[in-house]
Amino acid sequence: MTSISKSALHQMYRTMLRIRLFEERLSDMLETDEVKCPCHLCIGQEAVAAGVCAALKKDDYVWGTHRSHGHYLAKGGDMSAMMAEILGKAGGCAKGRGGSMHLFAGEQNLLGTVPIVAATIPLAVGAGLAAKMRRDGRVSVSFFGDGATEEGHFHESVNLAALYRLPVIFVCENNLYSSHMHISQRRPADNIYKFAELYEIPGIRLDGNDVVAVYEAAREVVGKARKGQGPALIECRTYRWRGHVGPARDLDVGVKRKDELKEWMAKCPIDRAGKLLVEMGVLQQELEKDGAAIRAEVEEAVNFARSSAYPDEAELENHVYYERQGDQ
Amino acid sequence: MKARTLSYAAAIREAMAQMLASDPRVFVIGQGLWSPWYVGASMKDLDRDFTRDRILDSPVCENATTGVAVGAALAGMRPIVVHPRMDFMLLAMDPIINQAANWHYLFGGQVSVPVVIRPIINRGGQQAAQHSQAFQAFFQHVPGVKVVMPSTAYDAKGLLIAAVRDGNPVIYIDDRWLYGVVGEVPEEPYEVPIGQAAVRRTGKEVTIVASSYMAAESEKAGKTLAERGIDAEVIDLRSIKPWDREAICASVRKTGRLVIADGTYAEGGVAAEVAASVASECLGSLKAPIARVALPNAPAPTSATLEAAYYPKAETVAVAVEALLGRKKLPNPCRPSASVPGRILLPPNGR
DSSP states (O other): OOOOOHHHHHHHHHHHHHHHHHHHHHHHHHHTTSOOSOOOOOTTOHHHHHHHHHTOOTTSEEEEOSSOHHHHHHTTOOHHHHHHHHTTOTTSTTTTSSOTTSEEEGGGTEEEEOSSTTTHHHHHHHHHHHHHHHTOOOOEEEEEEGGGGGSHHHHHHHHHHHHTTOSEEEEEEEOSEETTEEGGGTOSSSOGGGHHHHTTSOEEEEETTOHHHHHHHHHHHHHHHHTTOOOEEEEEEOOOSSOSSSSOSSEETTEEOHHHHHHHHTTOHHHHHHHHHHHTTOOHHHHHHHHHHHHHHHHHHHHHHHHSOOOOGGGTTTTSSOOOOTTO | OOOOEEEHHHHHHHHHHHHHHHOTTEEEEETTTTOHHHHGGGGTTHHHHHOTTTEEEOOSOHHHHHHHHHHHHHTTOEEEEEESSHHHHGGGHIIIIIIIHHHHHHTTTSOOOOOEEEEEEOOOTTOOGGGOOOOHHHHHTSTTOEEEOOOSHHHHHHHHHHHHHHSSOEEEOEEGGGTTOEEEOOSSOOOOOTTOOEEEEOOSSEEEEEOHHHHHHHHHHHHHHHHTTOOEEEEEOOEEESOOHHHHHHHHHHHOOEEEEOSSOSTTSHHHHHHHHHHHHHGGGOSSOOEEEEOOSSOOOOSHHHHHHHSOOHHHHHHHHHHHTTSSOOOSSOOOOSSSOSEEESOTTOO
16 A cells, blocks of 8 residues: 555646646647647656656756656646747747757756757766765756667666766666667567666666656655665656657557557556545546646647747857856 | 976866866866876876865766766766777767757757866877877867867966866867976966967968967977078967967968968868868968878878878978978878878979
8 A cells, every 4th residue: 555645646646647738739739730840759658757756856857858748847847938949939948949859947957858869867977976076965867768778878877876876866768669669679688677786776667657656666766865875777667658759649650559559558647646546535526627727737838839939040059159257 | 587387297287186176066087087097197196186086087988977077067067077098089979969069059058068078189109090099170060069279288277277167068188299298387277268379480471270289290390490491470279169260360361371280180170171261261362272281091000110101290291381382392192201291281283
């Protein structure tokens, strides 16, 4: 039985629903061609971002990937600014320079999500090193997919974090696919969490569609990291309902996966948390009210994004370099 | 009072020490930092003076080490990452180019990447292809990074301090062949402005533009040429991104002739960029074609006979100038040799 409070779970439920409804709306806008920038949706995987970020403080760092709308929202990023970013508007969270694949929420210490696979893993370790050197008690979380563990710098980074005992949590969202390639076509065994053993850090594998399990595991390893006990690797088993990129459902970049998708849709992390909330005494009407409020928030974000101006072409070459102020 | 002198390596060390002492955000990470075998005297005893918590001799992982420095910079630190041989830094191209160089622009100026990336050019001694390369041109190509290449002890210190304080990703390239060069170096911290060239020798007949080791060799060439009756102006670029277009063009307008000596390959090189800019900005001032001195279009060899013909030296620069002025005929074809090593790019008949 879970030790989680009703209000904590309800908060995570809302976070997941915000991610889901935002992306479903975005999916419509992709289908009507209003959004043209490439978008990688995390529908079906919401519990990982929601569960992990619920265990973090505002000061903690989060780093993401090409599929990071969920991480951005879960860490507290502004929904309207993200929608404006996706439309390439000046009011976007990256001033219209990044789009869906490059998100930033500085105040929330989400210092960047970028699409080069595994690229932010060493950056997360660097932020962890900074936290350790300053002894400021912050934790740095690196979100990445299963494909990223095939990159060399994943291993280099885990080694460094383990060697220096840095407050870094490596969160692998194993959705079984890297673009069009199933994990069985890329690895001799489906055993990502076992990498941790070689670097002598905790390695946890869990059901990534169970937001409570994700939260509880994250809370434990984050707490340890904060106390100077070093990094951990969490492998969250999950599934993306949409294709690698864009709104497609069962057919994407050459992969047909109808049967598999059906099975995973039955394991919807949001339905699951909703059922648990009802069991805990939350009224169904309350959950419906959440849905309505979030739908309104999403519409507001769309309206903000649509009405936000495009960046002026005169700004094209601004911000290539930081303008130094004095001795800094 | 006689000014204090230091070697180039000791000047780097002093800049490191002063930055570490004055700014708790500064730390150094890279391979070989605790061993003079890798970094010469340029890091001597810094681990003793500033602890091994701030001087991190890292495992063999150029990519992660550089990425960690970039991440720490994003999180408010001022890291310096060292690559004892530039060849190995090729394994870290993603954190340098995709990440450090892009980040400030990518997020609309909301975050900066104050990281110094210090690759060392370490060649000669029959080390051959993968322990000898100089890739400044790659980085000159990329918006978002700055690139500096000191040739004197004074600049070695002043440019490193400027790099640490700049607030952008700065590639600071030093050269082991210069570590023994001694020059005046003030004791207090000071900066050499990034982007500003230095006139090393004034002259009227020809402008020689160079950087790093080739700037030192060009200065020697300037003296040799004076003995041979040629009045050359020698300009040390010091920074190759941004680079001092105005200083070079002003000199070319005066002399009407340009020889560019760059210690890397000619194609797509720093000299090519300088030549193209001069050709478009002051073609009317040119009395002769632009000449370039570069590495041969081949990887670095081991064999003593081949290596002796490979790296351009002061004499190569002097010969290029003499050929440009029509005082000397280049052999046709003009091949690298022990007496005139490296490559001269100039029509065989000079002008």
